Amino acid sequence: MTTNEDAFMTTALMTAKETDGTREPGPAEERQDDDAWLTECAAPGRHWFGLSGTLQALETLLTIARWAALAWTAQAVLDRAVAQETWGLVAFAVASVPAVGAGWTAGTLAERGARAVARGLRQRLTGALLPTAGRISETGPAEAAWAMVDLTDDVADFHAQTVPLRRSAPLSMLAVLAVTAAVHWPAAIVLVLTTALLPLNMRLAGLFAQHGADLQSSATRHLNAVVLDSFRGMRTLRELGAVGRRGRTLTSAAEQLNKATMSVLRRAFLSGMIMDIVITFSIAVNATYIGLSLLGYVRVPHAPRLDLFTGLLVLLVCPMYFAPMRARASAFHQRERARAAADAIRGIVEDTPAEVIRAARPQLTEPVGVSLTAVRFRYGGADHDTIGADAEFAPGTWTAITGTSGSGKSTLLSLIAGLRRPSAGAVRWQTSSVRQEPALGGCAWVGQQTVLLDATVRDNIRLGRPDATETQIRRAVDAAGLSAVLEGLPEGLNTRLGEGGWGVSTGEARRIAIARAFLRGARLWLLDEPTAHLDADSEREVVEALRRATDGCTVVVATHSFPLAAAADTVLVIDDGLLHDAKPANAR
Template sequence: MAEQGDAATLSEHRRSWLATAAVPGRTPLRIAATCQVFETMFTVVQWSALAWIAQGVLVRRAQPTLVELGVLFGGGFLAGMATWGAARFQAIGRQRIARAIRHRLVAGLLPSRERRGELDAAQAALATIELTDDIADHHAQAVPQRLSAPVSMVVIFLVTAAVQWPAAVILLVSSLLIPLNLRLAGVLAKEGADEGLATSNRLGAVVLDSFRGLRTLQSIGALEPRRDELAGAAGRLNATTMATVRRAFLSGSVMDVVITFSIAVNATYIGLSLLGYVRLGAAPAMTLSSGLLALLLCPMYFQPFRAMAAAYHTRERALAAVPTIVALLSEAEAAQGVGERSAPQLAGPVAVVLEDVTYCFRDSEEPVVNGIAMTIEPGSWTAIAGPSGVGKTTLLSLIAGAREPTKGTVQWITATGRTPPHLGGCSWIGQQTVLLPASISDNIRIGRPTAGQAEVERAVAAAGLADVVARLPEGLDTQLGEGGTGLSTGEGRRIAIARAFLSDTELWVLDEPTAHLDPDAEARVIDALHQATQGRTVVVATHSAALARSADTVLNIAGGTIRATRRAIPA
């Protein structure tokens, strides 16, 4: 009994969270529902005009008047516009819901300040991309339908009852069979949603693990078994997807049988009444226009039921997505809140102390860095050298606070005391510089959005960008294209240096900042780095001999441990 109660509570929590997720898109989705009701009304007007014109042409042998044609085409045009409006506002509502969920996920999943624990990347990617869309798709479909369906069905039922009440009675009786079909659709959809999510998670985990351990898999000759595992995971996802499609087809087929039966009974009654074989004393006289209108409205009456059956499938997929998203948000936002309460400000030169630091990736017992103990002096340049894949970037992320050690401690030491690493307290420059399609000034201000023009110009000078900016026609207001189009790779790196300078941090962490640069561009970036970091502590991972020679200390890392330490020899 307790387990059943817990399951019911969990299910209620899922439904409550799912309902709350619709709030950002509620207004446009309500407008979409209004448009759907108007679509029904205008379509009824259009079919009424068509039935009246058919009566006149076929029975009275009269040509349709301009008024009749105007009502016919005007009703069709307005119904089309209402359909377009409903689709437009559904898309806006869907976009707002997805954007709100993604904003919370991205804000929580990105490391910040004290939160350095690494979340499951496969689940994070699945939640941010696919599961968020499942929730937004459900609300975009279900909310307008839930609001508009009762009104639309009542309108169609009343119009049908006004012209031929026996046809309305047939619609009402047929409606009693629909809830059973909707229940079937819900049960089948839930089974398919749970199975689909589990197989998607499995495939995502295998793919991510394969990318992370590709070098290791290749070195031990395990590529073939991993390829088979990937193929098996993909095959299971395909089988689960096809099973879900079959379930949807089954529930849809049952719905089609009910609707087809109702239309057939109505068509039979109308046909026999027009031929004079069936006469109900209390029923109004059957005419071609009333019979045709009742027959045209019959499929419209059941359309909301079809949409609700489809919504059952999207609802169960959305409910299956909720636990993954809620778990990620709970873990990320709780840790983020801790960081926001305790992020200290660094003052003065920073020393970095690592004590027996070991780090293993999630679900792996093999350490990437193992038992590292070292001290980086304040105001010094320290280069970390070694071949690719030995843990240089991981070590930098531990120093910067992007990751938390599996074992040991990392401390930043200033004149005011010791503090654990936290993002925002240091500047990070990597191999890839993120440049937005905006002005050079705006790209630099990412380091500190409130910086004034004079501060931006000082950052430009410190990064050695003054000559670059001077030769551009609009100077700092020059607009960059997507990905920094208009600047060379080296110039883009110097924008990253100016951005870091503007953030005014005492610790700089650099991951291959001169990678893929020719010797001249590399020399200019090294000069800019030294100019911008005077008096600051710099830790840089590099393959570049020129950059290593410019450091005060060079650490050689291999097998996840520091193998040798030496003072750099100036060129």
């Protein structure tokens, strides 16, 4: 195809998209959409922010009264009017107390609003990051922690600064301008003329901040990932003798973040310096004019007489006129940082389906069968299905799913559990009287990595059912074959395990996980490589424990282990993403 034909086809496609309404949003539209989402995040704290803005405006009015009292006192001192001096000092003290109180209360309310915004974002992130949210894509631990801890605060701090300012800034500036114009209008004209120079500087500040915030965000994300991966893989790094090399990688990532941060600071300093020059120029012009007028060198036609009270009051309130502008300029830098944070949070939150089956205590008292009907699953961005399955798992049976590493066994289990939603087709749980979609929390899950908390054995088992009685815990211990293990522990069930399960072997930790699952009372068990990394004896003990604990339950197990597959009633094989028909285990 020639260049002209290419151009013609491109134009035709763009026109067709615009005609049928499917035109892709441009950068400006995407930015507006991001701004709208960022604004929406302020909703939980909007009430507090509104009160804070009102009090900020009140603080400005009280501060004007305060400076007026001070200027009045200075004029009284010059005129040697003792009585007016006293009343001026009293008025200054009376205005100072509520002014300070209003400022402190405004800051407190803004902080409360920021906490409300951060809490709301963290609740949304928690719902999106937990497996029960039914997300299709995965978020790395480093990015999740970064979003939960840092990014929410970036958004909350931005709103705490800017939302009250939107209410208070116009009122405060108008009040200062009105007072200045009332006492000496030429000074007010200088303020108005100088104001016209500020929007351009604020726009430049925003452009500077945008690029710097993107660089800093990228460097922070990279450093978080390097730190987390380094700690998680420290044992492996030590065994490979790669700790020093990893340390250099960590240093490099930290230096990149340092450079990005310094770049942001330089940009902020430059734009702040320009802002300060404009403000200083305005105040200097007014100060020079007032000084020359008081000395009698300058007189503006039709301007009111300038005395010490008028001149001093104008000089005291002029900086107050520019304070909201200075705060808005500072907010431009924070806005770009908040926009980048909101974009990352939004990417996590909006990847969660709008409707999710709510988690519930297991209510099914019969063994649960599983039906997979034309199920297809594809990860976001992939060009092919990871899983394609049509199968029936009969109630009360053991089904083993085998296949090479990465073939999709764990993904299939997550679809059965309801942790993910299929891209096509349907997954159903069924008993003799019920047929339903997977209910989150309604099945028991035992994985190849057992999560044990820094707590007692009892507390780790009771994670499956916090309100379990001692009798129920003992029954779970017996079902998982933990009795002999507990006898070897110094305090039995009250033995405290170290973080990550320090104090018990891998096989013993696996049996604690089985006891925990048994305690839930679920009639559907999903096992993801439950005997991985175990020696032959430990594997045999875990298989026996599973057989006891799942008596009468439906079990679907993903495994590479031949002994575990041989214990199943049926074996399914995933090959090239497709789940093959069932065949007897003894036929293997």
